Amino acid sequence: MEPSSIRKWSEVVGLLAVVASLIFVGLEVRQNADATKAATAQSLNDSWLEWNLAMSNPEAWSAVFRLYDLADLSSENSADAAAVRSLMRSVFQHWSNLHWQYLQGQLDQRLWDGVVRDMEKRVNTPKWNRLMEWTWEIEGDIYHEDFQRLFDDMLAQRVGG
Numbered sequence: 001m002e003p004s005s006i007r008k009w010s011e012v013v014g015l016l017a018v019v020a021s022l023i024f025v026g027l028e029v030r031q032n033a034d035a036t037k038a039a040t041a042q043s044l045n046d047s048w049l050e051w052n053l054a055m056s057n058p059e060a061w062s063a064v065f066r067l068y069d070l071a072d073l074s075s076e077n078s079a080d081a082a083a084v085r086s087l088m089r090s091v092f093q094h095w096s097n098l099h100w101q102y103l104q105g106q107l108d109q110r111l112w113d114g115v116v117r118d119m120e121k122r123v124n125t126p127k128w129n130r131l132m133e134w135t136w137e138i139e140g141d142i143y144h145e146d147f148q149r150l151f152d153d154m155l156a157q158r159v160g161g
């Protein structure tokens with residue numbers, strides 16, 4: 001075989017190796033993206049489970065129920081107020097984190113739609129909304145700007161708002 005033929009075959013083999021490597025890398029990237037989305041979905045499920053288990057305890061609701069009917073929350077500075085603000089911050093943080101994951105493409109649209117329905121349900125429940133708005137006014141600036149805009153819009157568009 002002539003040296004030029006050997007060189008051509010070497011180049012073809014090299015090109016095929018490069019193409020095979022790129023295909024392999026592409027498949028690995030896709031597999032990693034799928035694994036990330038699956039882990040995000042599992043994390044969402046686990047966090048909802050944790051939240052529901054925590055809130056199944058009647059003591060967790062005691063402070064909420066005591067604040068529901070207060071005429072003026074603006075000057076409330078009790079242990080109940082601190083507990084309710086902490087509860088609301090945990091909900092906002094959870095939603096904010098999920099919103100960020102959605103924006104990054106790590107949370108499936110269908111799962112994000114469920115989160116939005118949950119947010120809208122809470123925003124449109126009058127007593128719950130009152131406590132959320134009160135906490136949001138005090139604490140809302142700590143969340144990322146995209147989530148702030150989303151939640152501000154949701155509050156502005158609430159039923160009866």
